[in-house]
Amino acid sequence: MSIKLYYTSPSTTNWVTTVTSQQKEGNTYIVTLAETAFYPEGGGQPSDSGTIEGIRVIDVFEKNGEVYHRLATPVASSTVRCEIDGRRRLDHTQQHSGQHLLSAVCIDLFDAHTVGFHLGNDAVTIDLNIPSLSDEQLLAIEDRVNELIYANIPVETYYVSKEDAAALPFRKLPEVEGEIRVVEMKGVDLSVCCGTHVSITGEIGIIKLLKTEKHRGMTRLFFKCGQRALHDYRSSHTTLTTIAQHFATNRDMLANVLYKLEAENKELQKQLQQLKQTLFRIEAEKMAQQSHAAPFVLKVYDDLTLKDLQMLANEIALQHHKTAILATTVENRLVIVKSPTLNLHIGNWLKQQLQSANGKGGGNERQAQVAFPSNIELFSFINELQAEKQLMLPID
Numbered sequence: 191m192s193i194k195l196y197y198t199s200p201s202t203t204n205w206v207t208t209v210t211s212q213q214k215e216g217n218t219y220i221v222t223l224a225e226t227a228f229y230p231e232g233g234g235q236p237s238d239s240g241t242i243e244g245i246r247v248i249d250v251f252e253k254n255g256e257v258y259h260r261l262a263t264p265v266a267s268s269t270v271r272c273e274i275d276g277r278r279r280l281d282h283t284q285q286h287s288g289q290h291l292l293s294a295v296c297i298d299l300f301d302a303h304t305v306g307f308h309l310g311n312d313a314v315t316i317d318l319n320i321p322s323l324s325d326e327q328l329l330a331i332e333d334r335v336n337e338l339i340y341a342n343i344p345v346e347t348y349y350v351s352k353e354d355a356a357a358l359p360f361r362k363l364p365e366v367e368g369e370i371r372v373v374e375m376k377g378v379d380l381s382v383c384c385g386t387h388v389s390i391t392g393e394i395g396i397i398k399l400l401k402t403e404k405h406r407g408m409t410r411l412f413f414k415c416g417q418r419a420l421h422d423y424r425s426s427h428t429t430l431t432t433i434a435q436h437f438a439t440n441r442d443m444l445a446n447v448l449y450k451l452e453a454e455n456k457e458l459q460k461q462l463q464q465l466k467q468t469l470f471r472i473e474a475e476k477m478a479q480q481s482h483a484a485p486f487v488l489k490v491y492d493d494l495t496l497k498d499l500q501m502l503a504n505e506i507a508l509q510h511h512k513t514a515i516l517a518t519t520v521e522n523r524l525v526i527v528k529s530p531t532l533n534l535h536i537g538n539w540l541k542q543q544l545q546s547a548n549g550k551g552g553g554n555e556r557q558a559q560v561a562f563p564s565n566i567e568l569f570s571f572i573n574e575l576q577a578e579k580q581l582m583l584p585i586d
């Protein structure tokens with residue numbers, strides 16, 4: 191059985207040991223070592239990554255107390271140099287110990303019990319058996335956990351028998367056979383756990399609670415500890431500073447500056463719409479005059495959006511009683527709004543015209559629109575329409 195360095199010597203990341211067995215399994219090789227610092231996945235904590243004699247370890251798992259390392263190629267020597275990713279281990283250790291403190295504080299302050307723990311590359315969460323947590327409660331939890339981190343409480347791990355465990359104040363007695371591994375944060379928490387942990391709570395560094403989500407009637411709490419929290423703070427700080435500098439302000443004033451810009455933008459949009467309405471009224475009048483007695487107008491624009499076309503077409507149809515067929519090369523769209531005096535279901539009519547064209551669209555009795563994949567299809571459709579006498583529209 192391997193000596194588990196991740197328990198006996200948690201700071202070891204680089205060591206030399208002997209290979210005790212090696213077996214081929216499919217395209218991979220399963221290796222056991224006399225001593226290993228590779229933590230196998232367990233207790234919500236992912237496995238360590240690293241190399242054995244320079245060969246990357248794909249997976250680490252535990253079976254009947256033995257630790258197995260999966261490699262893509264075999265090891266050639268019986269004595270091997272091993273190395274684990276120390277930053278990844280420290281990250282997992284900080285998150286895991288932080289989780290124990292967090293879970294203990296949630297019970298202590300709000301009788302909220304942890305029923306699930308997830309430690310992923312992106313997110314670390316616990317699921318609490320309460321429907322919600324207020325902002326004030328979250329703040330109280332965050333403050334209390336950080337106080338316990340600063341207090342540098344010793345963390346001890348030891349084994350007890352199942353009988354002795356019955357006398358200890360566990361929240362829930364574990365359903366395991368044989369010896370039970372206990373992780374104790376003096377005076378704060380007593381947990382059954384197989385994970386790696388800090389030796390004093392100060393090594394967790396910091397905890398930051400991020401958000402909560404509702405999950406199956408419970409509360410999922412997202413948090414970051416230690417270097418993960420530092421990286422998050424670093425990137426948030428850079429983002430905020432960059433945006434604040436761009437708007438020539440500081441972080442505290444940034445929200446106000448953005449609210450003001452948003453309000454100004456809304457006002458400008460309102461003014462723009464009013465100006466467009468005036469412009470389209472004049473344009474509609476001009477087109478109606480130029481079309482003389484024709485019952486419709488047709489025009490292609492290269493600077494109007496679909497929304498603009500709809501506004502203009504409605505002005506032409508409603509104010510000048512002419513059917514408006516307008517298109518734009520900006521979005522390769524075509525809009526038709528019929529004259530109120532025309533007795534025709536314009537959506538059905540357009541569908542018929544589209545049978546031999548490469549465009550998607552439809553509409554109702556009064557108006558319709560088409561989207562074309564490119565302006566080639568748009569112009570080809572318009573040419574076809576123009577080739578038909580009176581655009582096949584009945585004269586009203």
Ligand SMILES: [Zn+2]
Pocket residue numbers: 233286290381382383384385
């Ligand atoms: Zn644990």
